[in-house]
Each structure stands twice: as structure tokens, then as C-alpha cells.
Amino acid sequence: MTNSILDIEEADCILIIGSNTFEQHPLIARRIIKAKENGTKVIVIDPRYTHTAKQADKYLQLVPGSNTAMLNGIMHVIIKENLIDEEFIKNRTKNYEELKKTVEKYTPEYVSKITHVPAEDIEEVARMYASANAASLLYCMGITQFIHGVNNVKSCCNLAMITGNMGRPGTGVNPLRGQNNVQGACDMGALPNVYPGYQNVTATQEKFQEAWKTDLDPNPGFAIPDMLDEAGKKIKCLYVMGENPMVSDPDLNHVKHALGDLDLLIVQDLFLTETAQIADVVLPGVSWAEKDGTFSNTERRVQRVHKAVEPLEGAMVDWEIVKLIGEKMGHPELFEFNTPEEVFNEITSVTPQYAGMTYDRLGVDGLHWPCKTPEDPGTPILHKEKFLTADGLGVMFPIEYGDPAELPDAEYPMILTTGRVIFHYHTGTMTRRSKHLDEELSEGFIEIHPEDAKEMGIKDKQSVKATTRRGEVVVKARITPNIKRGVVFMPFHFAEAAANTLTNPAQDPNCKIPEYKVCAVKIEKA
Known part of the structure; x- marks a missing residue:
């Protein structure tokens, strides 16, 4: 997030696109409610009429993708009606003229044909967002999980920059992270092309070789889809920590075959997940309540966590497991840590954004990165005076619309999109073990619009078969007007009715994220 969670309340307009915030980020949703109580206008753009959409002053139901x-x-519309922030564009950005030329053809009438949203609604939303003194844009995986996910994010940034909605309270482009500490994992270099602090593996190889006193490969590693494609070939062993690809990854039949081709599959987790069940070795990790350390949340706030209970007998803290394996592999000099604080101190020594942090400074509330010196108070709002680029200017990227990888056709006439529900979290590893949450929702479903259901002769709660080019799943129908006609929705939490058996592994060429949110599907009575 460019801004903090707290200053969402200071927005005059909040644009939520590709996020069911009220179900998936309820604490942030509380800020939106407080903002509404103060007169803030809320816009929601989503293929489903979600609980979030029901809170909107203006809702646009677009076609997925x-x-x-x-x-x-x-x-x-904003450019045509001169609702831009000319001073911000002139002094703080570049490439505006190129962007202006690109969006010239995207008239409301032209866009309406692609999105199936009335032209007048597009115009109204443009005026609402651009006329606000401070407009905040929130997005989640309904923006990123496409083959054009990076371009979608760049388009969000373009919109914020042409209206000057950056660097001030109540503004910004604010991605809502899908899992706790995803931000922290990325900060720590859990990406194939960067070291901690997003430092390029090739450009900073010497720095990290000196810091870690070992030789390092100057080439970027594999992203997850590439790992699975190379399983049994270039990849002989896979070490999976706190992840459940046998439920969460697209095209699960391919995932199962890929993992089966490995010489060795190691899984480190709290429970015997679907992935752990097929592993050669299972290492018992512990939950957040059983360890000390730090989490970095969606607003870049680094916070300490304190152990509340002792781990169960036989389970170990994750960093200690990694340390022991590293020592057994003959490199004890690389793992000379005895406490989580010592690990954190090493992190701050190589990560510029964390350089000014210590356990004492984090205290109770934590610090927002970048926090580069011991005197730095942290940075709740990015890009206040200038952007974090070489010349301090924000770069606008002209983006053309591109179709999803797979569109409906005669054989597979509908669009499948996937997501989450309020009662369950990710692959259900934890929430489906909660008696009360499981009582709320214990099985998967597929949302179908009443008119589509009528044409197919499908009744509510009837078992249907959903088929794509990758597999089929039998699941109960949930007939609801909250889904767009021609579109069906499945949550992916349920292994016994796994939505990701169906989803398309086609991926964004830049960041390698799969296109979970759109694929062609056929629905019929089971």
C-alpha cells in the first residue's frame, strides 16, 4: 500500500476494484464504514454483487477480465472533461501524453461493449473519483490474477496519477494482501529475481556474497509455475513451507503429476495438508501464537509478534528448522543465529528499507518501511514529495486492453471466476478445522445466475458438474442474482470440490501469476 490503513478514513472517495474487502479484509472494511459515516462516497467494481458491493454508493458489474x-x-472521461490534476502531472510524472493518446479510443460506449457496463455509469464513476479532494484506490486479486495482472496494476497507478491522488492522506494505490505476512515474505526476498529489499539478484550479487560469505548464482530463480513445469527435470527436490499447492495452484491435475515426478518432496506445515499427505518428509512447524519474530503487513508496517503458548511436543519454530537443515548441509557459519532478534538484526543489515529498525524501536505499534536510519520515524505514506524512482517522477504506462487467455466458446460457454468466502481462509488448512466456521459453511458451491440456471434446468442446491479443458468437479449449485449472467463463481477452499482443478495455469509473463479469475467452463446437471 502506498498509504496507511488508518488514512483510508480521510478519503472523500474510495474506489474498490477486484476486492471483496468486507469479507476478506474486515478490519480494513471497518475503516471504509467509518469513512462512509463521514460522507465518503464508495465505488465498487466487481463481477459479483458482494457484501462489499452492497455498501457502495455506485456499483459497476463488469465482465471478468x-x-x-x-x-x-x-x-x-477524466481527460476529456479536464478533470485531471495538471500541476501534479506536470511536476510529478512523465509519459502523460502517451497515456492520453492510448486512452483516447476508450470511449464509454466502446468500453461498455467490452465490460457490459452502461456508458453512463462509467462516466458517473469517473466524475465521482476525479472530483474528490482525496480519492483512495483499493484493489486485491481481482486485479492481479490475470495474464494482464501487471498491466491492470499499472492502469490503477495511471488513474491515481492523472488525478493527483498520490502522496497525501486519503489517496494512493493500495493493494490488499491476500494472506498475513505476504508483504513480509516479499520484503525478505521470497521472489525468484530479488534478494531482501527487492534488490536485483544480478545487480547486487557481490553485496550478498560478501554479507553471507558464500557464492551465489547471479541468475534469477524459478517462479512457482516454472518450478512445477520443471519438476522431475531441472527441479529434483521441492521444499514447501506453509503452502498447500495441491489446493491453491491452478490445474491441480498438473500439480499432482509434477509433485509426483520429484525425487524428494518436503513439506513444513502446521497440519497434514493435502500437499503434506503426498510428501516424502513432513516437518512440523508452529503457528504464529507459538513463536517470536516480526510480521510485515499490507500497509508495510513491521510489527513484533510474541509467543503466547509453547509449541506442542515435537513441533519447532520455522527458523530453527531451517537453521538445523543448513547446519546439517555443512554450512553452520551461515546460520549463526540463536534468537529471532539476531535474525532480524541480520535482515536490517542487508535491507535498506529496514535499516533503521530494531526490536526496541518496533515497540508495540511497529514501523512502516522505508525506515532507513535510527532517527527515521518510518513512512506511513509513500511518494509525498517525489516518487521512489531514479529521477523522482512517477511513470505512466500506456496500457492497451487484452483479452483473457481463455474465452467462452460453443463447447465451454460460460466464464468461471474464483475467490474466497468470509468463513474460510485460503485452502482451509486452519479454518476448516474450526468447528464453528465449518458449521457456517462445510462444503463448496458454485454460484449461478437464476436466468442461466433456468435455461439449464438447474435448481438451487442441486449437484452440477463443472467442466473445463483441465478437469471436472461436481459441486452444489447456489442460485443467486448476485453473480453476473454468463459467469459462475466458485470458492477455492474445498479440496473435495477443488475449484483449482478447473482453473487455467496461463500466467502473466512479467510476474508469473496464474489467471485464476477467468476461464471457460461448461455447467451441466451431475
Whole structure:
């Protein structure tokens, strides 16, 4: 997030696109409610009429995968009606003229044909966002999980920059992270092309060789889809920590075959997940309540966590397991840590954004990175005076709309999109073991619009078969007007009715994220 969670309340307008915030980020949703109580206007753009959409002053129900067209259409109206922030564009950005030329053809009428949203609604949303003194844009995986996910994010940034909605309270482009400490994992270099602090593996190889006193490969590693494609070939062993790809990854039949081709599969987790069940070795980790350390949340706030209970007998803290394995592999000099604080001190020594942090400074509330010196109070809001680029200017990227990888056809006439529900979290590893949460929702479902269900002769709660080019799943129908006609929705929490058996592994070429949110599907009575 460019801004803090707290200053969402200071927005005059909040644009939520590709996020069911009220179900998936309820604490942030509380800030939105407080903002509404103070008169803030809320816009929601989503293929489903979610609990979040029901809170909106204006809701646009677009076709899944048409986000770039929608954002270009909104920018077209803002530019045409001269609602831009000319001073901000002139002094703080570059490439505006190129962007202006690109969005020229994205008239509301043209965009309406792509998104199926009325042209007048696109115009109204553009005026609402651009006329606000401070507008905050929130997005989640309904923006990123496409083959054009990076372009969708760039389009969000373009919209914020042409209206000057950056660097001030109540503004910004604010991605809501899908899991706790995902931000921290990325900060620590859990990406194939960077070391901690997003430092390029090739450009900073010497720095980290000196810091870690070992030789390092100057080439980027594999992203998860590439690992699975190379399983049994270039990849002989996979070490999975706190992840459940046998439920969470697309095209699960491919995932199962890939993991089966490995010489060795190691899983480190709290429970015997679907992935752990097929592993050669299972290492028992512990939960957040059983360890000390730090988490970095969606607003870049680094916070300490304190052990509340002792781990169960036989379970170990994750960093200690990694340390022991490293020592057994003959490199004890690389793992000379005895406490989580010592690990954190090493992190701050190589990560510029964390350089000014210590356990004492984190205290109770934590610090927002970047925090580069011991005197630095941290940075709740990014890009206040200038952008974090070489020349201090924000770069606008002209983006053309592109179709999803797989569109409906005669054989597979509908669009499948996936997501989460309020009662369960990710692959259900924890929440489905909670008696009360499981009582709320104990099985998967597929949402179908009443008109589509009527045409197919499908009744509510009837078992249906959903089929794509990758597999089929039998699941109960949930007939609801909250889903767009021609679109069906499945949550992916349920292994016995796994939505990701169906999803398309096609991926964004830049960041390698799969296109979970759109694929062609056929629905019929089971």
C-alpha cells in the first residue's frame, strides 16, 4: 500500500476494484464504514454483487477480465472533461501524453461493449473519483490474477496519477494482501529475481556474497509455475513451507503429476495438508501464537509478534528448522543465529528499507518501511514529495486492453471466476478445522445466475458438474442474482470440490501469476 490503513478514513472517495474487502479484509472494511459515516462516497467494481458491493454508493458489474478497459474508460472521461490534476502531472510524472493518446479510443460506449457496463455509469464513476479532494484506490486479486495482472496494476497507478491522488492522506494505490505476512515474505526476498529489499539478484550479487560469505548464482530463480513445469527435470527436490499447492495452484491435475515426478518432496506445515499427505518428509512447524519474530503487513508496517503458548511436543519454530537443515548441509557459519532478534538484526543489515529498525524501536505499534536510519520515524505514506524512482517522477504506462487467455466458446460457454468466502481462509488448512466456521459453511458451491440456471434446468442446491479443458468437479449449485449472467463463481477452499482443478495455469509473463479469475467452463446437471 502506498498509504496507511488508518488514512483510508480521510478519503472523500474510495474506489474498490477486484476486492471483496468486507469479507476478506474486515478490519480494513471497518475503516471504509467509518469513512462512509463521514460522507465518503464508495465505488465498487466487481463481477459479483458482494457484501462489499452492497455498501457502495455506485456499483459497476463488469465482465471478468475487462479491468484494463474499464480503467482506461474512466481515464478517458477524466481527460476529456479536464478533470485531471495538471500541476501534479506536470511536476510529478512523465509519459502523460502517451497515456492520453492510448486512452483516447476508450470511449464509454466502446468500453461498455467490452465490460457490459452502461456508458453512463462509467462516466458517473469517473466524475465521482476525479472530483474528490482525496480519492483512495483499493484493489486485491481481482486485479492481479490475470495474464494482464501487471498491466491492470499499472492502469490503477495511471488513474491515481492523472488525478493527483498520490502522496497525501486519503489517496494512493493500495493493494490488499491476500494472506498475513505476504508483504513480509516479499520484503525478505521470497521472489525468484530479488534478494531482501527487492534488490536485483544480478545487480547486487557481490553485496550478498560478501554479507553471507558464500557464492551465489547471479541468475534469477524459478517462479512457482516454472518450478512445477520443471519438476522431475531441472527441479529434483521441492521444499514447501506453509503452502498447500495441491489446493491453491491452478490445474491441480498438473500439480499432482509434477509433485509426483520429484525425487524428494518436503513439506513444513502446521497440519497434514493435502500437499503434506503426498510428501516424502513432513516437518512440523508452529503457528504464529507459538513463536517470536516480526510480521510485515499490507500497509508495510513491521510489527513484533510474541509467543503466547509453547509449541506442542515435537513441533519447532520455522527458523530453527531451517537453521538445523543448513547446519546439517555443512554450512553452520551461515546460520549463526540463536534468537529471532539476531535474525532480524541480520535482515536490517542487508535491507535498506529496514535499516533503521530494531526490536526496541518496533515497540508495540511497529514501523512502516522505508525506515532507513535510527532517527527515521518510518513512512506511513509513500511518494509525498517525489516518487521512489531514479529521477523522482512517477511513470505512466500506456496500457492497451487484452483479452483473457481463455474465452467462452460453443463447447465451454460460460466464464468461471474464483475467490474466497468470509468463513474460510485460503485452502482451509486452519479454518476448516474450526468447528464453528465449518458449521457456517462445510462444503463448496458454485454460484449461478437464476436466468442461466433456468435455461439449464438447474435448481438451487442441486449437484452440477463443472467442466473445463483441465478437469471436472461436481459441486452444489447456489442460485443467486448476485453473480453476473454468463459467469459462475466458485470458492477455492474445498479440496473435495477443488475449484483449482478447473482453473487455467496461463500466467502473466512479467510476474508469473496464474489467471485464476477467468476461464471457460461448461455447467451441466451431475
